[in-house]
Structure formats: C-alpha cells, structure tokens
Amino acid sequence: MAKIQTLSTDEVKHVAKLANLSFDSEDLQKYLPQLSAILDFVGKLQEIDTKNIPATSQVTGLENIFREDEVDATRMLSQEDALSNAKETHNGFFKVPAIFE
Amino acid sequence: MDIKNLTIISALEDLRSKKITAVDLVEACLENIRKHNQDYNVLLTVEDDDKLIKQAREADATDHSSPLSGIPIVVKDMFSTKNLRTTAASKVLENYTPKYESTVTRKLKEAGAIIIGKANQDAWAHGATGENSDFEPTRNAYDKTRVAGGSSSGSAVAVALGMCLAAIGTDTGGSIRVPASYNNLVGLKPTYGRVSRYGVVAMASSLDTMAHVTKNVTDSAHILNITAGADPYDATSIKTDPEDYLKSLTREDLKGVKIGLSPDFKMATLDKKLVKKIDESLKLFEKLGGKIIEVPLPHTPESVETYYILVPSEISSNLARYDGIRYGNGRSHFGAEAKRRIMIGTYSLSSGYYDAYYKAAQKVRTLIIKDFTSAFEHVDVIFAPVAPVLPYKIGEKVNDPLTLYLMDIYTSPVNLSGLPSLALPAGFVDDLPVGIQIIGPPLSESRLFSIGNAYEKQ
Numbered sequence: 001m002a003k004i005q006t007l008s009t010d011e012v013k014h015v016a017k018l019a020n021l022s023f024d025s026e027d028l029q030k031y032l033p034q035l036s037a038i039l040d041f042v043g044k045l046q047e048i049d050t051k052n053i054p055a056t057s058q059v060t061g062l063e064n065i066f067r068e069d070e071v072d073a074t075r076m077l078s079q080e081d082a083l084s085n086a087k088e089t090h091n092g093f094f095k096v097p098a099i100f101e
Numbered sequence: 102m103d104i105k106n107l108t109i110i111s112a113l114e115d116l117r118s119k120k121i122t123a124v125d126l127v128e129a130c131l132e133n134i135r136k137h138n139q140d141y142n143v144l145l146t147v148e149d150d151d152k153l154i155k156q157a158r159e160a161d162a163t164d165h166s167s168p169l170s171g172i173p174i175v176v177k178d179m180f181s182t183k184n185l186r187t188t189a190a191s192k193v194l195e196n197y198t199p200k201y202e203s204t205v206t207r208k209l210k211e212a213g214a215i216i217i218g219k220a221n222q223d224a225w226a227h228g229a230t231g232e233n234s235d236f237e238p239t240r241n242a243y244d245k246t247r248v249a250g251g252s253s254s255g256s257a258v259a260v261a262l263g264m265c266l267a268a269i270g271t272d273t274g275g276s277i278r279v280p281a282s283y284n285n286l287v288g289l290k291p292t293y294g295r296v297s298r299y300g301v302v303a304m305a306s307s308l309d310t311m312a313h314v315t316k317n318v319t320d321s322a323h324i325l326n327i328t329a330g331a332d333p334y335d336a337t338s339i340k341t342d343p344e345d346y347l348k349s350l351t352r353e354d355l356k357g358v359k360i361g362l363s364p365d366f367k368m369a370t371l372d373k374k375l376v377k378k379i380d381e382s383l384k385l386f387e388k389l390g391g392k393i394i395e396v397p398l399p400h401t402p403e404s405v406e407t408y409y410i411l412v413p414s415e416i417s418s419n420l421a422r423y424d425g426i427r428y429g430n431g432r433s434h435f436g437a438e439a440k441r442r443i444m445i446g447t448y449s450l451s452s453g454y455y456d457a458y459y460k461a462a463q464k465v466r467t468l469i470i471k472d473f474t475s476a477f478e479h480v481d482v483i484f485a486p487v488a489p490v491l492p493y494k495i496g497e498k499v500n501d502p503l504t505l506y507l508m509d510i511y512t513s514p515v516n517l518s519g520l521p522s523l524a525l526p527a528g529f530v531d532d533l534p535v536g537i538q539i540i541g542p543p544l545s546e547s548r549l550f551s552i553g554n555a556y557e558k559q
Binding site for chain 1: 131148196197198199200246267293294307334336338339340400403406407409410417421424425427428429430432433437440441443444445446447448449451458460461462463464465466467468502503506518519533543
C-alpha cells in the first residue's frame, strides 16, 4: 500500500516555526516522509468511536494542589548558581538575542 | 571481590559484619568501569575517583546502619545531581551542571548510597533501544553487537556489568522494563506519582515514572522503600504513605492468585522465537498455584497510536524550555528523534488538528484505563511480555522510527494508565535475555513484589 503523503513542505515549515526548530532543505527531504508515515499511523485513532468518552489528562485524580505563598530558602538558587550554566551573561543578567531592530 | 554475585542486601550484610568495606565495593565498580565503559558506552559521567573513595571511607567509619550505606548506585542522566554533569544524553545539555538535587537522588544519598556516575540513555528518554543517545549507543551486556534496550540503557548495563549494585532510571513507555529484560534483570515501574519527579528532566509529565533496575526482587523492594513517598515539590505525587515493601516478600507459592492474560495483548505482535519462552514463563506461574484467567483489554491494540500522539505532545511542551539562553546549547543541537517527536507533538496540538489528534488520543486513553479497571475486578495481576522482539543488532532499525515505536506495544498501555509493573527475567532465547512483566492496579507494588519474589525463587 502506497504511503500517503500527509504533510506538505509548507505544513512542515509551519509546524517547525511553531516548534521553534529549523530544518534546511536536505533535512526536510529526510524528515518529511518519516513525519508523514508517523502521522499516518497515529491518525488511525480517528477511526475509533469516542463520542461520549471524557478526555483523560491525568491519572492520579488529584485536584488543586497548592502550597503556602512563603519563601522556602532551601530551594532558592543564588544569582551565581542561577547564571552558572548560561553561555552569555552581563552584570548578573542573562543575555538574550535582540528582538527589536 | 566478585561484585557480580553481590546484591544490595548481601552487600549490606557483608558490610555490617565487616566482611567487606565500602572502599572494596567502590574499587570493584571502578575496576569494571575501567574494563568495560569504553566498549559498552555505559556511563556518560563518572564521579571523581577521589570523591568516591572519600565517600566510601566516610561510610566505613559508621556502623553501616543506614539503609543504603556504602552501596554504589548509578543514576540515569535524566536526574539532576547537584554539581555533577547532567546531560539527558543530549548535545543540548552536554555542558550542563545542575545546581540543585532531584528528590530521588537526595533520598538515595541520605540513605547512604554512593552515586558512582550518570548512565547513558536515549537522548531525552526518547527510545526503546538506546540508539538515540547523542553519545554512542550503550551495548547489550550479553551481546556487544546488539542494543541494550532503552531508554534506560546505561542503567541496566551498569548493573549487569558490575559497575554498581543497582541503578535508577525512568519509565514513560517501557524505558526501565525493556532494558531490564534485555539484560536479565528486574525492573520496577512504580505507580505514577508514587516516586517524586522533582528534579528530573521531564519527558511526558502525565506518564513519566521514576523507576529502577536491580538484580532481584528483594533489592527492588528495598530501593522503593527509599524512593517512594509524597513530595511537596512534586504536585503530582501521591499523598498516601508507602508501606514497607520488604514486608511483602512472604509468599512461597501463588495459590489463590488470579493472573490475567489478555487475548488482545496477543502474540500476533510477538516474535515467534519468544512465544515458547513466554509460554514457559506463564506455565511457571501456574505450577506455583496461580490461576490463569482470560481478561479482555480491547483498546490496548491502539496503545501505540495513543501513546505517540499524547507523549510527543507533552514532549513538545516540555522541551520548549531549551532555548540555549539560560542553560544548554541551542535548539539546533537536538538529535533527529527529539526533532521528530517535537514536530509530531506540535502538529497534534496545533489549531485545526487538536481535536482529531490530541483530544481523540486523550479519549482513547480513558478507554484504555477503563479496560484495566474492569480487568482488575476479576484478576490480581495481568501477565504480559515486555518486548515483542529479541534485541536488534545495533543500527538495524535506525532508519525506521515507526518500527521502533511498535516495540512499546506491551509496555505503553501501562504508562497510559499510570499502573505499576514489575519486569522479571524469563530466561534466554538464542543466548539473549527475555523478560516478562506483571502489571497491577494502582499502588499494588507490594502485591507485585510478593508474586515476583515467589516466581523468582523457581
């Protein structure tokens, strides 16, 4: 049975943008058929009748687990620790790519 | 010292009677690491020799009364270990050093355990063979040319090769049960929420379970005694206090135990070579007095489709934080499988597709859960294979992600339902280890240990 090309290049580019991932054209050639095959496979779920079935988002049944709005000093990272894995910092801040021209 | 023949319990006895020292144990582990780590790609990071010996000496200065005093443990690289590099086997986190400790590793350390190193795995826990590591795949301890199983590949092989006495891993779709079975070990996937997820790199937050691999059932119960419990830092952790799991190991036979077998889990997907071995295992349960009862699980054949919509969706959300700014390298450093899963998840959650994919999958998840709930009205545990095939040769399926997804057929329904499962060795086929699993209702770990222990003694 021939594989249905579920995805177009435009669709992949759109999803990649949403996912903040980049693909060059060589990558696209590689990933497009794989993604299409996977979506084709999982899409089979649409054939199951789930009309009056509630959705499950969690299995514990727990609800509204809160904590007191109090500082837990043992869980605080010092500024130094918090910055310790960043590639670029400046004066105790994280440096981020510019978003304004 | 023959560390391969030591269990946690026997090591503790020997430590307490001063037959061996913790330094002996650590040196034996380091020797096996020197011998095998390069060949088998087991550990990504090994703690400094000096630090380890120092910890061992400190343990030896006590009476070894702590529950894991001086016991060498390996931890999957998904767990944040303070000041010890944590990579999730991904190039994104290649140089990341956590400044805080996960709850599980904190509990192990407080119990006296010595963390030897961080285990290799499929990057981000994405995989069932170990081949998706960004740092070379871990090799099967019984056959260097074959996969170790995943995603907790290094964890299982570290135990099998004597680099530690037990190892911690995670299980979101079979990731402790498969490598345990592929290396002739016992793997426990606890009930979702039984063990805290705090400080562990998140894969699929509503399925991730903190699991472990050991040489036998008693050791498995011992570890769960340490790791289980409510955690204020994990809002999804179960509030009920855990029991003493070691107290459950009293059964000598399985008289009166009802063991479910589902025709829907059937053997259609099981490799022919495994059918005979799995049947032998089932007969053993019967020989011990267990009663085999057929139970339907009609929606389990759709588990893999359901899993590969819900899990990539949660993955796409959990991996959104890796922006290369606060920590780690940029998103171009994600490997192929991570990219695939992020894309599938983003698609399933996107406008126009959400209902047909994500919502539909959430509903089928409800149906799968209901199947198990009904089944457990008639049986105490459900018996199933773990992997549908023997370990592939490394590289055999690397261009076929979909075939690898199908490896989760027997394991994924358990994670979708949040149930506990114990994977047990069932023998060898073609000199390769084969495992089976017993699945229980929520919070039935004591029952699983009790039955598993009786089976293991045969």
